[in-house]
Amino acid sequence: MSKPNPTLGFIGIGLMGKPLTLRLLQHGFRVNVWNRSPDKLAPVIAAGAEACASIPELVRASDVVITCLSDTQAVEWALHHGILDHGAPDKLLIDLSSIDPNKTREFAALLHENCGMGWVDAPVSGGVSGAEQGTLAIMAGGHPDPIDIARRVLKPLYKQLTHMGPVGSGQTTKICNQMIVSCNMLVIAEMIALAKAAGVDAERIPEALAGGFADSKPLQIAGPEMALELFEPVKWRVKTLLKDLQMATELARQMGNSLPMSGLAAQLMQLHGSRGFLEQDPATLIKLYRKD
Numbered sequence: 165m166s167k168p169n170p171t172l173g174f175i176g177i178g179l180m181g182k183p184l185t186l187r188l189l190q191h192g193f194r195v196n197v198w199n200r201s202p203d204k205l206a207p208v209i210a211a212g213a214e215a216c217a218s219i220p221e222l223v224r225a226s227d228v229v230i231t232c233l234s235d236t237q238a239v240e241w242a243l244h245h246g247i248l249d250h251g252a253p254d255k256l257l258i259d260l261s262s263i264d265p266n267k268t269r270e271f272a273a274l275l276h277e278n279c280g281m282g283w284v285d286a287p288v289s290g291g292v293s294g295a296e297q298g299t300l301a302i303m304a305g306g307h308p309d310p311i312d313i314a315r316r317v318l319k320p321l322y323k324q325l326t327h328m329g330p331v332g333s334g335q336t337t338k339i340c341n342q343m344i345v346s347c348n349m350l351v352i353a354e355m356i357a358l359a360k361a362a363g364v365d366a367e368r369i370p371e372a373l374a375g376g377f378a379d380s381k382p383l384q385i386a387g388p389e390m391a392l393e394l395f396e397p398v399k400w401r402v403k404t405l406l407k408d409l410q411m412a413t414e415l416a417r418q419m420g421n422s423l424p425m426s427g428l429a430a431q432l433m434q435l436h437g438s439r440g441f442l443e444q445d446p447a448t449l450i451k452l453y454r455k456d
Contacts, residue, residue: 170317171196173226175219175242176261177204179400180288181232183295184260184321186211191320198222219246228317229257235407236263243271253280258314260302262287262342262404264411265335266418268305272331282310283331286318287338289345292399293385299323303341305333339415342408343426348382349405349446350429356390357453366391389447402449403442406433 169192174185177199185208188195197213198221199205205215216222223229223246233239239261247257257275259268263285272283284306294300302318302325304311311327318325328337359366370387373379389395409430416423432452441448 167227169193170227170313171225172317173198173216173222173229174208174213174232175199175222175229176232176234176238177208178232178234179292179398180260180295182207183292184230184232185213187295187298187320189213193317193320196222196225220250223247223250223255227255228313229255230260230317231257232260233263234261234404236261236267239263239271240267243275247281248275248278251275251279251281256282256284256310256313258284258286258317260286260288262338262408263335265332265339265415268335269332272306282307284310284314285331285334286314286325287334288321289338289341290323291385294323295321301341302326303328303334303337305329305331305335305337307331336415339408339412342405343412343423343429345382346405346409346429346433347425348380349386349449350432350452352383352387353390353449354453356387356450360391361455386447389445390450393450395445395448398443398445400446401442402433402437402444402446405446406430406437406442409433 171194172188173196175198177185177197185195185197189211195213196216197205197208198216198219209215219242231239231242268285275281275283284304286302286304288300288302290300298320300322302322304314304325304327315325328334356366359369367388370384409426412426413423413430436449436452
């Protein structure tokens with residue numbers, strides 16, 4: 165693909181898709197959009213995006229198709245509802261979703277065999293704030309030439325994009341990322357609950373630990389929210405962390421590895437989700453440890 169300003173097609177205007185699309189528009193890209201719930205398109209249409217009535221229409225009108233969807237099944241659905249049949253060798257798919265690495269390789273092979281279209285798996289880390297500020301970390305898998313296109317197209321979105329290897333490598337790296345994030349969130353909730361019970365001003369703990377070995381972005385963002393029990397607006401969801409932890413345990417099973425910490429985290433996240441918190445912000449994990 166030699167076009168200096170390729171037309172983009174963005175599928176999935178959700179918590180992450182909306183700010184990502186807005187940044188792409190702000191940086192001069194022409195962006196076609198499609199979403200299962202059309203009402204969510206209003207903010208990006210107001211900013212200049214072109215709404216498409218279907219995935220086939222979007223794929224035909226776009227040089228680079230970007231997917232940002234909830235899970236493996238959602239990406240597979242999009243493939244079979246327009247991308248496979250309307251892709252072309254001169255087009256590229258960039259998947260920002262966090263999905264199964266093995267399925268990613270299957271999807272990429274199927275897409276190439278069906279229409280010659282390339283694939284880059286480029287899951288992101290940094291949350292809604294990182295999407296809004298263009299400071300995401302992107303871990304990418306794919307062949308070098310498509311990766312170069314992804315670097316150029318996604319430039320407004322990231323602080324760093326690291327090529328981790330062939331297709332599927334980005335997804336495996338994202339699983340590693342989520343193992344750390346999930347365990348961190350759980351221990352932050354455990355710690356904040358203990359600090360409050362012991363009479364410490366838990367809201368100030370992130371300030372007190374800033375710059376030390378215990379500091380982290382989850383601590384600085386979620387710590388005060390947990391201490392003050394500020395759970396709205398929802399910036400990401402418990403079900404997302406649970407989904408990624410389940411992929412981690414499945415990958416470990418395939419590799420013959422043990423995951424004692426992440427395995428326990430998956431159980432605790434499942435417990436929390438079963439109590440009605442799947443659609444809630446992970447800051448609600450503090451409720452796992454409250455005495456009341």
